[in-house]
Amino acid sequence: MAAFLRPGERQSGAFGVSFDTDRDAAAASLPTFNRNEKLALQDQRRRLPVYQHRREILYLVEHHATVIIVGETGSGKTTQIPQYLLEAGWCSHGRMVACTQPRRVAAMTVAARVAEETGSTLGQAVGYGIRFEDVSTPGLTQIRFCTDGVLLQEMLQDPLLTAYSVIMVDEAHERSLATDTLLGLLKKVQRRRPDLRVIIASATLEAERVAAFFDASTVRGAKAGGDDLSKQPALLSVEGRTHSVQIHYLEKPCSDYVRTAVQTAADIHREDMPGDILIFLTGQQECEDCVVMLEEEARKVRAGRAPLRLMPVPLYAGLPAAAQLAAFEHAPRGYRKVVVATNIAETSVTIDGVVFVIDSCYSKQTAYNPLTGLESLLVAPVSKASAAQRAGRAGRVRPGHCFRLCTEADFQALSDATVPEMQRAELSGTVLRLKALGVDNMMTFDWLAPPPAETMIRALELLHALGALDVSARLSKPVGQQLAELPVDPRLGAALLASGRLGCSEEVATVVAMLSVHSVWAGARGERKALEAAKAKFAVGEGDLVTYLNVWKAWQESGRDRRWAARNCLNHRTLLRAADIRSQLCHHLRRLGIAMESCDTEVALLRKALAAGLLMNAVQLVDTAADISDPSSAGVNIYRILRSTGPGPLPKLRIHASSVLARTRPQWLVFWQVQQSSSGWFEMQEVTAIEPHWLPELADHVYTQIGAQRS
């Protein structure tokens, strides 16, 4: 039984820590809109906390090149500040105010709300831009919400962002790759465009750092040209509207946080405090396991004739959209909803009615090891900032409680903030785009958080291997420039370019599109047998990527039939999105002068094109486990990476169990992704069998030795 200290049991100090106003919590992705539904829109606008700061914000934007706004949850900053700027004349002379968001849904929903508040049709004065959808009208649109990725891509055509008078970067504390890249570039643009204003919305924790980064007041020649524009960033804090959340810690560490979460939910339930429960776990499997355990618990509660019944629902990104909706529906009368979620519920979505949060304090995070050049996912403790954000999810409707499944001492040992993605991800795509924007020296670029030098070198190595860089590490023509324009990972872009030479662009476009969406396989709960049978129908010995091609072909032959997809455990909506991406890729390829050709049954050509992109991910089967000291690895397939790695032990690679080649174990293959298991294995998730002599044929500057061995 999990032992928590409850409010009032003991004086605060040793265990219970009470929260004031969720001050640590990062701002939520969307403000609450319908709190004052009966009021006229303009009255509602004036009731938002940010309205008290309207004049101050406009003054600061007038007089400072950069303004940093710390806006807490529910402050209204996202919807209101762009409107204040519009009203103050920042959209005259045909220029726009841009507001960037890390996520597509946020860009769309916020734009819709602001259009409603300004009494205009979405796409006219107020619009949005996300991949595939530009709902704005050139010459007419004044406020444009877009994803930060869209704005970055726009910079390839308009490096100084001349269409905009103000850029507001929202949710900057999330520190995504795109946000950090954008901020670094905006600092550069400001030197060339003194008229441009930058507003950065960020949580307290990051605000000081961002302010220091944008401080150009000490730079030589920083004196503004005649006007009184300050190059020193202004900092402004806007209070939010959240309720207090009381934090509880475990008295003793737990060994199984899934089980402890179930027990804690049952405890809350038995104590009969009203309100829904939100549990944070790390992955799909954990969520599903937890739901099953909660259902057992619910049966016990029913047997004990408790007044409430439990309604556990899973929530993770890979869940089909229809199943995701269950997490947002109100529980029927007499039921208490328990949402068991991954990180998706931390920032991406908001669930109404949550009063209790149970936090495992773990999540899956990307990690990059520049020595091995392997990017992988692994379970790791969250940061305090992340935990605060999770806790804040309990205080949206009324004062709530957060149960952290660790001791307070263990919690205090967590890092304050999550390491920015820039410092824990593979960076070839970022480096490629920076080069396309004229940033040639990565070491001297003004990074908000500089990535490790080894990571930058690895990125340059990979780009060089793909032919994107010339001998002086500049973007090559035409390959490098073409890769920068393709909206995919450089490795997949290289496969697309190779497919043009090999005559299989139709097939590679399909595979790349399928890799750009969530898994197309549906049927997470209780349908594993059916799912396996469906997969087996399409599986081929050439590997997972060729299997994707078969799935696509069969779906096409069905006439893109929704019922056919359901019968074969395929997610129809995901396939439609893949189709969208595929047609966009074909459009890009044609524009680059690459003919759309099919290799028909010559699948080897497809595999070779994929190998051209994934050539740094080529591995060879080593037949015994003898060279690995771990006894538990005996008899398991072990692969070694063929390219050079840094000093230190070679990574232990094996095929992930989800692969169609998990039992076939081809001698040579390339992989797309790896996941790190708790036992230290790197598990290759999407693999394709290759012929070893292809490697020197495709890249003799990387693989000379294999060619020598084989000839």
Add this chain to the structure above:
DNA sequence: GAGCACTGC
């Protein structure tokens, strides 16, 4: 032997 979250003219 089984799947963090996002994103791209």
